[in-house]
Amino acid sequence: xxxxxxxxxxxxxxxxxxxxxxxxxxxxxxxxxxxxxxxxxxxxxxxxxxxxxxxxxxxxxxxxxxxxxxxxxxxxxxxxxxxxxxxxxxxxxxxxxxxxxxxxxxxxxxxxxxxxxxxxxxxxxxxxxxxxxxxxxxxxxxxxxxxxxxxxxxxxxxxxxxxxxxxxxxxxxxxxxxxxxxxxxxxxxxxxxxxxxxxxxxxxxxxxxxxxxxxxxxxxxxxxxxxxxxxxxxxxxxxxxxxxxxxxxxxxxxxxxxxxxxxxxxxxxxxxxxxxxxxxxxxxxxxxxxxxxxxxxxxxxxxxxxxxxxxxxxxxxxxxxxxxxxxxxxxxxxxxxxxxxxxxxxxxxxxxxxxxxxxxxxxxxxxxxxxxxxxxxxxxxxxxxxxxxxxxxxx
Amino acid sequence: xxxxxxxxxxxxxxxxxxxxxxxxxxxxxxxxxxxxxxxxxxxxxxxxxxxxxxxxxxxxxxxxxxxxxxxxxxxxxxxxxxxxxxxxxxxxxxxxxxxxxxxxxxxxxxxxxxxxxxxxxxxxxxxxxxxxxxxxxxxxxxxxxxxxxxxxxxxxxxxxxxxxxxxxxxxxxxxxxxxxxxxxxxxxxxxxxxxxxxxxxxxxxxxxxxxxxxxxxxxxxxxxxxxxxxxxx
Amino acid sequence: xxxxxxxxxxxxxxxxxxxxxxxxxxxxxxxxxxxxxxxxxxxxxxxxxxxxxxxxxxxxxxxxxxxxxxxxxxxxxxxxxxxxxxxxxxxxxxxxxxxxxxxxxxxxxxxxxxxxxxxxxxxxxxxxxxxxxxxxxxxxxxxxxxxxxxxxxxxxxxxxxxxxxxxxxxxxxxxxxxxxxxxxxxxxxxxxxxxxxxxxxxxxxxxxxxxxxxxxxxxxxxxxxxxxxxxxxxxxxxxxxxxxxxxxxxxxxxxxxxxxxxxxxxxxxxxxxxxxxxxxxxxxxxxxxxxxxxxxx
Numbered sequence: 061x062x063x064x065x066x067x068x069x070x071x072x073x074x075x076x077x078x079x080x081x082x083x084x085x086x087x088x089x090x091x092x093x094x095x096x097x098x099x100x101x102x103x104x105x106x107x108x109x110x111x112x113x114x115x116x117x118x119x120x121x122x123x124x125x126x127x128x129x130x131x132x133x134x135x136x137x138x139x140x141x142x143x144x145x146x147x148x149x150x151x152x153x154x155x156x157x158x159x160x161x162x163x164x165x166x167x168x169x170x171x172x173x174x175x176x177x178x179x180x181x182x183x184x185x186x187x188x189x190x191x192x193x194x195x196x197x198x199x200x201x202x203x204x205x206x207x208x209x210x211x212x213x214x215x216x217x218x219x220x221x222x223x224x225x226x227x228x229x230x231x232x233x234x235x236x237x238x239x240x241x242x243x244x245x246x247x248x249x250x251x252x253x254x255x256x257x258x259x260x261x262x263x264x265x266x267x268x269x270x271x272x273x274x275x276x277x278x279x280x281x282x283x284x285x286x287x288x289x290x291x292x293x294x295x296x297x298x299x300x301x302x303x304x305x306x307x308x309x310x311x312x313x314x315x316x317x318x319x320x321x322x323x324x325x326x327x328x329x330x331x332x333x334x335x336x337x338x339x340x341x342x343x344x345x346x347x348x349x350x351x352x353x354x355x356x357x358x359x360x361x362x363x364x365x366x367x368x369x370x371x372x373x374x375x376x377x378x379x380x381x382x383x384x385x386x387x388x389x390x391x392x393x394x395x396x397x398x399x400x401x402x403x404x405x406x407x408x409x410x411x412x413x414x415x416x417x418x419x420x421x422x423x424x425x426x427x428x429x430x431x432x433x434x435x436x437x438x439x440x441x442x443x444x445x446x447x448x449x450x451x452x453x454x455x
Numbered sequence: 456x457x458x459x460x461x462x463x464x465x466x467x468x469x470x471x472x473x474x475x476x477x478x479x480x481x482x483x484x485x486x487x488x489x490x491x492x493x494x495x496x497x498x499x500x501x502x503x504x505x506x507x508x509x510x511x512x513x514x515x516x517x518x519x520x521x522x523x524x525x526x527x528x529x530x531x532x533x534x535x536x537x538x539x540x541x542x543x544x545x546x547x548x549x550x551x552x553x554x555x556x557x558x559x560x561x562x563x564x565x566x567x568x569x570x571x572x573x574x575x576x577x578x579x580x581x582x583x584x585x586x587x588x589x590x591x592x593x594x595x596x597x598x599x600x601x602x603x604x605x606x607x608x609x610x611x612x613x614x615x616x617x618x619x620x621x622x623x624x625x626x627x628x629x630x631x632x633x634x635x636x637x638x639x640x641x642x643x644x645x646x647x648x649x650x651x652x653x654x655x656x657x658x659x660x661x662x663x664x665x666x667x668x669x670x671x672x673x674x675x676x677x678x679x680x681x682x683x684x685x686x687x688x
Numbered sequence: 689x690x691x692x693x694x695x696x697x698x699x700x701x702x703x704x705x706x707x708x709x710x711x712x713x714x715x716x717x718x719x720x721x722x723x724x725x726x727x728x729x730x731x732x733x734x735x736x737x738x739x740x741x742x743x744x745x746x747x748x749x750x751x752x753x754x755x756x757x758x759x760x761x762x763x764x765x766x767x768x769x770x771x772x773x774x775x776x777x778x779x780x781x782x783x784x785x786x787x788x789x790x791x792x793x794x795x796x797x798x799x800x801x802x803x804x805x806x807x808x809x810x811x812x813x814x815x816x817x818x819x820x821x822x823x824x825x826x827x828x829x830x831x832x833x834x835x836x837x838x839x840x841x842x843x844x845x846x847x848x849x850x851x852x853x854x855x856x857x858x859x860x861x862x863x864x865x866x867x868x869x870x871x872x873x874x875x876x877x878x879x880x881x882x883x884x885x886x887x888x889x890x891x892x893x894x895x896x897x898x899x900x901x902x903x904x905x906x907x908x909x910x911x912x913x914x915x916x917x918x919x920x921x922x923x924x925x926x927x928x929x930x931x932x933x934x935x936x937x938x939x940x941x942x943x944x945x946x947x948x949x950x951x952x953x954x955x956x957x958x959x960x961x962x963x964x965x966x967x968x969x970x971x972x973x974x975x976x977x978x979x980x981x982x983x984x985x
Binding site for chain 3: 280
Binding site for chain 2: 857860861863864867868870871872873874875876877878879
């Protein structure tokens with residue numbers, strides 16, 4: 061008697077389980093979608109060496125989703141976010157992606173603030189056919205390597221940085237010899253190729269690459285070495301903290317040639333870190349935004365951030381992830397009410413000339429090219445103020 | 456002065472003292488004799504508060520000191536010169552003597568304290584600047600005792616002070632203990648060297664397996680051989 | 689000229705490493721364990737000073753004092769909360785209780801870093817320098833005033849601590865306790881309190897280093913991790929034993945590091961600390977400046 065009761069219990073449990081497992085397949089839905097919600101997994105460097113990029117970039121993207129949710133969501137579905145930390149470390153990034161895909165069963169991913177670590181998630185993401193929007197990682201091959209049917213980016217990739225810098229240097233008078241200062245990580249590595257190529261094309265001699273640590277505390281040795289080489293200009297491909305240290309020491313030690321920074325840094329942020337624009341008089345930076353913070357083009361986005369994340373500091377890195385979220389929202393809208401991953405991918409591939417929000421570029425994707433943002437603009441300091449210089453040098 | 460009744464103590468689950476009772480009267484030199492592992496050092500450690508006791512009572516000058524940590528027991532006027540001397544190897548002899556009184560409330564007379572400790576061990580005067588680790592065994596024993604003396608203890612407890620010392624030095628030690636006692640310090644002497652113990656003590660306790668098996672005035676223990684057999688069993 | 693510039697930076701960096709190493713040496717000498725949470729005390733000192741200077745608008749040197757005293761008290765509290773209960777746990781043998789304490793300090797490091805993230809998040813902040821004049825030119829060499837301050841404070845502190853250990857009653861008690869805890873108990877020293885005091889002193893040294901270093905390296909909850917490694921290397925060079933040894937170790941490392949960076953390869957600079965730790969432990973386990981191994985403190 062007892063045994064038979066237990067047996068039937070086991071049987072019915074097994075039956076229930078089978079149904080429970082079969083149910084989603086029966087409805088042919090992809091994970092992470094219910095009639096009222098879409099689950100998106102976000103991955104960022106919340107801790108670790110690139111932690112300064114973590115929350116600001118995530119919140120700059122999240123605010124777009126928050127705004128969409130506030131207006132009732134997309135086709136009746138509100139966006140639910142699960143945020144994971146990748147600590148700028150490949151194994152952590154992979155673990156985060158696996159957790160989001162298999163345990164949290166998200167519909168798609170939006171993340172990556174460290175090129176080296178997010179690259180480690182690529183195979184897992186593609187193998188599971190999970191759509192992914194890169195948050196702010198700039199390494200080309202994350203998106204450009206084939207095959208890639210699922211990973212998108214709405215942010216200027218690193219190689220374009222290199223090209224924009226090389227083209228800009230070519231327009232500078234009397235600049236024939238340059239030194240590159242930068243980190244030895246994937247993040248900086250993404251830029252070196254096109255930079256070297258571009259400089260060569262324009263007949264500018266590359267004197268050498270001086271490595272700096274991401275946690276640089278003093279750049280005396282590097283600055284003195286560079287002074288020895290007597291370059292006409294210096295290209296700086298460093299993270300913000302290290303760049304600030306380098307620029308401070310360059311100023312102190314009298315290295316006063318023009319310096320051109322990659323998108324990794326922002327002039328206003330550098331000025332805040334260094335405490336003034338004195339050390340930045342001769343600094344040019346590839347910018348991705350339509351204008352400096354506080355300019356008309358940026359105001360709506362700054363206000364959006366203040367509305368949803370009032371405790372966040374409005375800083376240069378705040379809106380780097382915003383265009384990605386705008387593209388995701390557009391893709392979800394276009395995919396229609398019967399949302400599947402396949403429909404979403406198809407919709408993404410059809411986006412053309414979508415306004416990049418705070419970004420200077422407009423976004424266009426296709427099945428063959430998932431890098432939607434391809435242009436940037438050079439900013440510089442004139443009379444202690446940050447101004448948009450354009451893509452050619454001018455005094 | 457020191458009254459111990461039914462003391463039980465040990466290390467973790469291992470009980471060494473199984474109801475030990477003994478007393479040291481004011482001005483007395485009392486010897487506690489026993490074989491290896493009988494519980495002599497454990498008794499001193501328990502009195503001094505270096506190990507916790509699990510039962511019984513320890514009173515000093517009618518105040519219970521049981522359960523108090525060593526630095527509080529010290530304040531009542533008890534000093535222990537441990538078997539392994541426990542010197543500060545890299546500090547000088549002078550520093551040891553000064554440190555002996557460092558926890559005493561009145562240290563204004565520090566020089567006098569050091570001088571009177573040195574009166575018992577004039578040999579140390581020549582070595583005041585030397586590091587304790589470089590001294591001979593006998594000199595180290597002197598430093599250990601002198602360090603205890605600068606605290607001016609009411610009761611001085613010595614744990615096998617003769618260990619490792621040459622016979623001549625042991626004889627000198629016996630004389631020093633007597634002088635100390637004459638100056639008013641009570642002494643509890645733990646020894647395996649019966650000759651030294653019987654030479655200075657006025658009262659003897661014999662401990663075996665954590666209990667006092669016999670005790671009485673030194674005069675009762677004339678036959679050293681018999682005494683030896685009593686604690687070897 | 690260039691040599692002088694490099695020396696000024698190497699020397700001041702080295703002083704910082706020495707200061708951080710000093711805190712490690714103090715705890716190691718008294719309890720025989722490396723305090724892995726020391727980097728976080730360094731970080732906490734910098735943030736406390738930041739709170740006082742930037743958020744509360746207090747004068748610099750008052751804030752400095754607040755940070756040093758505050759973190760000193762915090763060190764005492766940490767010892768009382770996290771270290772003492774383990775060391776008093778009688779069921780553990782001496783060896784296993786040391787392991788447990790080391791692990792406790794690793795845990796403390798993680799907890800403190802995590803706690804720092806709650807108010808401070810991950811944005812990078814600037815601590816102002818002590819003087820409004822950023823650089824002075826001495827013999828044609830532009831030297832940051834903050835670096836001069838670092839060297840001056842380190843020298844004064846090293847002398848003060850040496851005198852403290854040689855003369856002050858508390859310093860003597862600390863040395864006695866470090867060399868022989870049982871012997872110390874027998875002469876009436878409350879050794880647990882000495883451990884607290886040692887932690888307080890070590891933490892205060894960490895806080896001083898943190899406040900001095902912060903204007904150069906920016907404030908961040910992770911700022912102590914790298915410094916701990918450098919301090920550790922300085923302490924290894926100094927033989928983990930003497931106050932002057934660790935300072936010399938730090939200075940040697942700071943100077944070698946910057947000259948190697950300038951004349952060999954800048955990419956080498958940050959791997960110097962781990963290399964030094966390994967080499968010293970392999971070939972000179974007593975340290976280069978620690979001839980008397982047993983000479984704790």
